[in-house]
Amino acid sequence: MKPFDYSRADDAGSAVAAVMARPDAAFLAGGTNLVDHMKLGVAAPELLVDVTGLPLDRVEELPDGGLRIGATVRNSDLAAHPLVRRRLPVLSQALLAGASGQLRNAATTAGNLLQRTRCGYFQDVTTPCNKREPGSGCAAIGGWNRYHAVLGASEHCVAVHPSDMAVALRVLDAVVTVLGEDGERRVPVGEFHRLPGEAPEADTVLRHGELVTAVEVPPLPAGTRSGYRKVRDRASYAFALVSVAAAVETDGDRVREARIAFGGLAHKPWRAERAEEALRGASATDEAFREAAEAELRAARPLPGNGFKIPMARNTLAALLRELTTEERR
Amino acid sequence: MDSQLTLHVDGEPRSLTVDNRTTLLDALRDRLGVTSPKKGCDHGQCGSCTVLLGGRRVVSCLTFAVAHDGAEVTTAEGLAEADGRLHPLQQAFLDHDGFQCGYCTPGQICSAAGMLAEAEAGHPSSATADGDGPGGVPRPVPLDEEEIRERMSGNLCRCGAYGNIVDAIRAVAGR
Numbered sequence: 452m453k454p455f456d457y458s459r460a461d462d463a464g465s466a467v468a469a470v471m472a473r474p475d476a477a478f479l480a481g482g483t484n485l486v487d488h489m490k491l492g493v494a495a496p497e498l499l500v501d502v503t504g505l506p507l508d509r510v511e512e513l514p515d516g517g518l519r520i521g522a523t524v525r526n527s528d529l530a531a532h533p534l535v536r537r538r539l540p541v542l543s544q545a546l547l548a549g550a551s552g553q554l555r556n557a558a559t560t561a562g563n564l565l566q567r568t569r570c571g572y573f574q575d576v577t578t579p580c581n582k583r584e585p586g587s588g589c590a591a592i593g594g595w596n597r598y599h600a601v602l603g604a605s606e607h608c609v610a611v612h613p614s615d616m617a618v619a620l621r622v623l624d625a626v627v628t629v630l631g632e633d634g635e636r637r638v639p640v641g642e643f644h645r646l647p648g649e650a651p652e653a654d655t656v657l658r659h660g661e662l663v664t665a666v667e668v669p670p671l672p673a674g675t676r677s678g679y680r681k682v683r684d685r686a687s688y689a690f691a692l693v694s695v696a697a698a699v700e701t702d703g704d705r706v707r708e709a710r711i712a713f714g715g716l717a718h719k720p721w722r723a724e725r726a727e728e729a730l731r732g733a734s735a736t737d738e739a740f741r742e743a744a745e746a747e748l749r750a751a752r753p754l755p756g757n758g759f760k761i762p763m764a765r766n767t768l769a770a771l772l773r774e775l776t777t778e779e780r781r
Numbered sequence: 782m783d784s785q786l787t788l789h790v791d792g793e794p795r796s797l798t799v800d801n802r803t804t805l806l807d808a809l810r811d812r813l814g815v816t817s818p819k820k821g822c823d824h825g826q827c828g829s830c831t832v833l834l835g836g837r838r839v840v841s842c843l844t845f846a847v848a849h850d851g852a853e854v855t856t857a858e859g860l861a862e863a864d865g866r867l868h869p870l871q872q873a874f875l876d877h878d879g880f881q882c883g884y885c886t887p888g889q890i891c892s893a894a895g896m897l898a899e900a901e902a903g904h905p906s907s908a909t910a911d912g913d914g915p916g917g918v919p920r921p922v923p924l925d926e927e928e929i930r931e932r933m934s935g936n937l938c939r940c941g942a943y944g945n946i947v948d949a950i951r952a953v954a955g956r
């Protein structure tokens with residue numbers, strides 16, 4: 452590991468200035484992703500600016516009933532927050548489906564959004580990877596790609612975004628607040644993460660030195676039920692093969708409005724707008740749920756190792772919608 | 782590049798100078814001779830390095846020591862009373878034969894201690910019936926086998942002593 456300087460930021464402005472001033476600087480939060488990458492040689496910052504002492508560790512209620520979640524709130528505290536559990540079950544469930552108790556105690560809101568792909572070639576510096584080393588090629592396309600993308604990938608990168616929390620934030624239409632040299636900007640979470648295209652090295656639209664300060668989540672309309680369902684290779688403590696976040700409003704046995712996002716299928720949380728369109732006004736039946744999934748997944752282009760994700764995504768979506776549209780509550 | 786810091790390890794202040802690259806786990810084991818946290822994977826995947834940091838369980842391999850100047854660190858060793866009496870979890874692991882080789886055990890015990898405190902505080906897990914229903918879940922969260930297995934999933938046991946580990950933790954959780 453390269454030697455590095457360490458400093459603790461007391462206020463957000465000076466944290467931004469410190470990282471802006473040096474191209475080799477990085478913010479450090481819980482460290483559960485960055486420290487790992489420094490050990491692996493995937494990241495080699497020469498200055499770490501620790502943001503965990505910043506006053507960004509609160510969950511505040513907004514006047515409209517939404518929540519403003521500070522960038523350094525720990526994932527475990529957010530999942531346990533009474534307002535999150537009561538109003539945004541999808542967010543609490545997604546957080547609790549990720550990592551382990553120990554990791555959630557360290558991981559932060561911003562760090563979770565900014566965690567990098569778990570593509571094994573990205574983490575192995577002896578293999579070609581366009582995300583780690585632009586222009587070197589993509590070892591996953593002709594290699595082991597069980598965990599990789601079926602939607603929105605490019606010939607340069609087929610990695611998926613690993614966060615569970617981000618998938619929930621996508622159905623909630625959250626907004627990321629970002630502090631830069633020229634003040635604050637607001638980025639809808641759907642525009643925060645990128646598709647790989649020609650530039651897979653950039654996971655997000657965040658510029659060097661910009662600090663995520665919070666995530667704002669608008670309230671769900673009254674009567675909306677939300678939830679998260681994750682399928683993985685073992686019962687707990689594993690990344691998603693496929694996951695689905697949904698928020699559904701019903702009117703008798705019809706779907707009035709559904710918001711859906713998939714995890715594990717793409718380089719960013721995948722908002723399923725075609726499926727949402729197909730469900731608007733549809734009867735809440737398994738058949739309709741499956742058709743909606745089909746409408747979305749027609750665009751899927753599986754790799755040799757991950758064709759199973761398409762039926763898995765369809766079944767997982769149908770199961771979650773069934774759960775959210777039936778009377779009995781878990 | 783070095784830094785000076787003080788860690789309060791198992792109740793004792795310990796001052797040291799570390800290379801910034803030193804993880805909390807390596808600082809404890811190699812610099813301070815506190816070897817109950819174990820290095821299994823060094824990548825956050827096994828839980829054998831679990832300690833309580835300010836009372837909360839974390840993996841000590843994915844954090845730099847320099848980030849924790851002044852922190853309280855409790856290892857499995859430090860859970861015992863000063864007079865040597867074992868912590869209820871330590872005793873329960875003995876009574877229920879909650880280990881084979883013992884390598885994962887200090888991490889299991891620290892993790893269980895942190896986990897019981899989380900359940901006491903009403904923190905949910907994926908196994909907790911929850912959501913938007915009235916009343917939410919009771920505090921402390923009742924810990925059945927499913928809850929314990931889910932909440933302890935960050936601690937792997939290569940010997941597969943899980944059945945007895947669950948029994949040991951249940952015995953303490955039920956008190």
Ligand SMILES: Cc1cc2nc3c(=O)[nH]c(=O)nc-3n(C[C@H](O)[C@H](O)[C@H](O)COP(=O)(O)OP(=O)(O)OC[C@H]3O[C@@H](n4cnc5c(N)ncnc54)[C@H](O)[C@@H]3O)c2cc1C
Nearest residue numbers: 480481482483484485549550559562563565614615663825
């Ligand atoms: C074994 C293991 C299993 C896991 N399983 C899951 C899982 O199932 N699901 C899941 O979703 N996640 C999982 N994770 C990932 C975990 O959720 C992330 O590592 C964690 O959320 C990262 O948060 P952090 O605060 O530790 O970030 P750090 O590691 O500190 O930082 C991550 C990145 O964010 C940047 N950063 C941090 N804060 C800011 C800020 N305020 N502004 C700008 N940039 C910032 C850092 O510079 C760095 O690039 C797992 C991790 C491990 C090790």
Ligand code: SF4
Nearest residue numbers: 570580589608609610
């Ligand atoms: S899929 Fe993306 S991250 Fe993985 S090897 Fe290819 S370029 Fe790298």
Ligand code: FES
Nearest residue numbers: 821822823828842
């Ligand atoms: S050694 Fe830290 S989790 Fe395995």
Ligand code: FES
Nearest residue numbers: 881883938939940
């Ligand atoms: S007792 Fe051997 S690893 Fe758990």
